[in-house]
Amino acid sequence: DKAIGIDVGSTTVKLVVINEQKIIINKHIENTKPRIKEQVKKLIEKVKSDLKEENIPIISTGYGRKLVEDAKENLTEITCHAKGIYNALGFGGTLVDIGGQDSKVIVIDKKGRVLDFTMNDKCSAGTGRFLEHTAGKMEISVEEIGKIALNAKKELKISSTCTVFAESEIISLLAYGEEIDAILKGLHRSLVTRIVGMINSVAFTPPIMLSGGVAKNEAIKKMLEEETGYKIFLPKYPQLMGAYGAAIIAFEKYIKNSRGI
Amino acid sequence: DKAIGIDVGSTTVKLVVINEQKIIINKHIENTKPRIKEQVKKLIEKVKSDLKEENIPIISTGYGRKLVEDAKENLTEITCHAKGIYNALGFGGTLVDIGGQDSKVIVIDKKGRVLDFTMNDKCSAGTGRFLEHTAGKMEISVEEIGKIALNAKKELKISSTCTVFAESEIISLLAYGEEIDAILKGLHRSLVTRIVGMINSVAFTPPIMLSGGVAKNEAIKKMLEEETGYKIFLPKYPQLMGAYGAAIIAFEKYIKNSRGI
Ligand code: SF4
Numbered sequence: 001d002k003a004i005g006i007d008v009g010s011t012t013v014k015l016v017v018i019n020e021q022k023i024i025i026n027k028h029i030e031n032t033k034p035r036i037k038e039q040v041k042k043l044i045e046k047v048k049s050d051l052k053e054e055n056i057p058i059i060s061t062g063y064g065r066k067l068v069e070d071a072k073e074n075l076t077e078i079t080c081h082a083k084g085i086y087n088a089l090g091f092g093g094t095l096v097d098i099g100g101q102d103s104k105v106i107v108i109d110k111k112g113r114v115l116d117f118t119m120n121d122k123c124s125a126g127t128g129r130f131l132e133h134t135a136g137k138m139e140i141s142v143e144e145i146g147k148i149a150l151n152a153k154k155e156l157k158i159s160s161t162c163t164v165f166a167e168s169e170i171i172s173l174l175a176y177g178e179e180i181d182a183i184l185k186g187l188h189r190s191l192v193t194r195i196v197g198m199i200n201s202v203a204f205t206p207p208i209m210l211s212g213g214v215a216k217n218e219a220i221k222k223m224l225e226e227e228t229g230y231k232i233f234l235p236k237y238p239q240l241m242g243a244y245g246a247a248i249i250a251f252e253k254y255i256k257n258s259r260g261i
Numbered sequence: 262d263k264a265i266g267i268d269v270g271s272t273t274v275k276l277v278v279i280n281e282q283k284i285i286i287n288k289h290i291e292n293t294k295p296r297i298k299e300q301v302k303k304l305i306e307k308v309k310s311d312l313k314e315e316n317i318p319i320i321s322t323g324y325g326r327k328l329v330e331d332a333k334e335n336l337t338e339i340t341c342h343a344k345g346i347y348n349a350l351g352f353g354g355t356l357v358d359i360g361g362q363d364s365k366v367i368v369i370d371k372k373g374r375v376l377d378f379t380m381n382d383k384c385s386a387g388t389g390r391f392l393e394h395t396a397g398k399m400e401i402s403v404e405e406i407g408k409i410a411l412n413a414k415k416e417l418k419i420s421s422t423c424t425v426f427a428e429s430e431i432i433s434l435l436a437y438g439e440e441i442d443a444i445l446k447g448l449h450r451s452l453v454t455r456i457v458g459m460i461n462s463v464a465f466t467p468p469i470m471l472s473g474g475v476a477k478n479e480a481i482k483k484m485l486e487e488e489t490g491y492k493i494f495l496p497k498y499p500q501l502m503g504a505y506g507a508a509i510i511a512f513e514k515y516i517k518n519s520r521g522i
Contacts, residue, residue: 034436101426123384124425133425164385164394164424165362175295 001255002056004047005246006071007080008032008040008064011100012213014243015043017051022087022248026051027240037067044070057254059246063101072254077242078106078117084245085209086112088235093207096195096224097241098214100128105198107205116203124163126194128214133163134170134187138180146217149188152181158190166190185219192223199228206230211238262516263317265308266508267332268341268501269293269301269325272361273474275504276304278312283348283509287312288501298328305331318515320507324362333515338503339367339378345506346470347373349496354468357456357485358502359475361389366459368466377464385424387455389475394424395431395448399441407478410449413442419451427451446480453484460489467491472499 002025007014010032017026026047033039048054060068061080068074081104085095092108102121109115120126124133128142135145156178160166170183191214199208208230214220215238225232235241263286268275271293278287287308294300309315321329322341329335342365346356353369363382370376381387385394389403396406417439421427431444452475460469469491475481476499486493496502 034433122422122426124423129425161383162385162424164390165383172295 001251002051002053003247003251003255004044004056004058005080005243005248005250006040006044006058006060006068007077007240007242007246008036008060008062008067009099009101010063012239013040013043014240015047016240016243016247017047017056018244018247018251022251024237024240024244027237029239032064036064037069040064040068041070057250059250061242061246072250075246075249078104078114078119080242080245080249081211082106082108082114082245083112083248084241084243085211085235087248088237088241088244089209089233091207092205093209093233094199094202094204095209095211096199097212098128098195098210098220099212100132103127103195103198103212105195105202107202109205115205118198118201120198125161125166126191126198128212130163130166130191131187131214131217134167135184137167137170138174138183140180140184145184146188146219148181149184149219150222152179152185154179154182154185155189156182156186158183158186161190161194188219188223192220192227195224196227207233209233209235211235211241213239215239262512263312263314264508264512264516265305265317265319266341266504266506266511267301267305267319267321267329268338268503268507269297269321269323269328270360270362271324273500274301274304275501276308277501277504277508278308278317279505279508279512283512285498285501285505288498290500293325297325298330301325301329302331318511320511322503322507333511336507336510339365339375339380341503341506341510342472343367343369343375343506344373344509345502345504346472346496348509349498349502349505350470350494352468353466354470354494355460355463355465356470356472357460358473359389359456359471359481360473361393364388364456364459364473366456366463368463370466376466379459379462381459386422386427387452387459389473391424391427391452392448392475392478395428396445398428398431399435399444401441401445406445407449407480409442410445410480411483413440413446415440415443415446416450417443417447419444419447422451422455449478449480449484453481453488456485457488468494470494470496472496472502474500476500
């Protein structure tokens with residue numbers, strides 16, 4: 001018996017298949033295309049035919065969750081992320097999820113229930129987009145920026161909080177001959193400061209768990225540890241927590257319950 | 262007798278010279294350079310030598326006002342803009358100043374005093390930068406966008422409020438084959454909506470007066486009239502209100518008063 005969770009985000013579509021042990025046996029990440037509905041339909045068909053099973057329950061989440069026609073239910077990202085991280089790590093605490101287009105902080109109790117949360121999808125300055133946009137100006141890939149910032153000796157303060165104004169600010173810092181690594185370190189600090197602001201706005205409970213596309217950025221993890229004073233825990237697949245949570249809920253609701261276990 | 266007002270903004274430096282009739286007899290607008298202090302010093306020297314006068318009182322305003330060494334005083338933009346528009350138009354009301362990097366709404370009474378104000382220099386989405394940044398993606402100059410938006414038959418709703426997210430949104434609208442003019446109209450609407458939000462946050466008094474670099478944009482003026490229901494008044498030099506106000510204060514304080522008039 002298996003279940004599928006699919007997280008349709010505005011930048012990427014993530015799909016996972018889990019087995020009875022709640023282990024991920026299959027995963028897919030692809031960029032979101034203009035015709036999301038067709039893209040998702042095709043992806044699900046492919047996965048089902050690869051598994052040679054037709055009746056796999058599916059739950060969808062994410063910004064485009066209502067476009068998944070085959071889903072039994074569409075659940076919010078908060079519900080699915082909480083479920084996913086709780087099952088991946090085995091304990092509660094405060095989940096910090098930093099994605100390319102949004103960021104969220106979710107407080108989860110010892111039983112996996114959501115106690116409090118906050119979400120930002122309105123201002124790019126508090127999301128991974130902040131780094132992407134500004135790093136783009138320096139012609140450095142998003143994959144590298146974390147390492148460069150981590151190894152920087154000096155750190156420059158970026159005073160603009162807006163992504164667009166920060167972009168102009170770094171252009172003039174570069175014109176003044178400032179070092180790229182010091183600028184990058186300052187940019188990371190700026191994002192972390194915003195995230196800490198979100199953490200301070202909820203009923204925070206340690207430990208801190210980190211997920212989302214930006215969780216792979218080592219500088220973000222380190223600075224978040226510095227700024228909060230708490231050790232940060234990462235799941236094995238930080239980008240898949242929403243899809244994983246959706247799959248677990250699908251399994252529990254449509255397989256386990258139907259068998260009366 | 263003459264006086265000089267200088268408005269040192271983050272994108273442009275504006276200088277005006279007025280005579281005894283408070284008429285602008287000399288004006289300069291130049292892009293702000295990295296070494297602002299030297300730039301301003303040179304500009305003032307040039308103006309003074311052109312006028313063949315050494316003792317002209319100077320007041321500075323704007324973000325870089327403290328970098329003007331020759332200024333007798335540095336005054337806030339709110340004070341100077343209010344003074345400038347009141348003298349330019351001859352009546353009070355609510356001044357909406359939309360610049361490239363900030364926007365402000367100032368309520369001015371019948372005697373020219375500031376009753377209330379609000380300012381935004383943190384979020385680029387409420388400033389001229391919003392249009393510049395997004396229009397840049399369409400390879401259209403800022404000078405043209407207003408006219409194109411004004412003549413658009415259709416208007417598309419831009420749902421992102423953030424400049425960066427709006428940029429991605431228009432890229433996908435273009436990919437879907439939507440018309441540039443309809444997109445531009447939607448972008449103008451988005452900026453106007455934010456400005457109306459600012460107007461609603463102060464103790465609004467009609468009429469509305471419009472200044473700043475964006476005042477020249479006809480679509481902004483028209484939409485602001487539509488959205489508020491009030492006729493909008495523009496001064497002859499919308500971009501110079503800060504510098505003009507500074508010059509008037511310099512004249513009143515250091516020439517008129519010193520003569521005991
Ligand atoms: S502050 Fe900047 S990044 Fe944030 S919403 Fe405004 S424009 Fe976007």
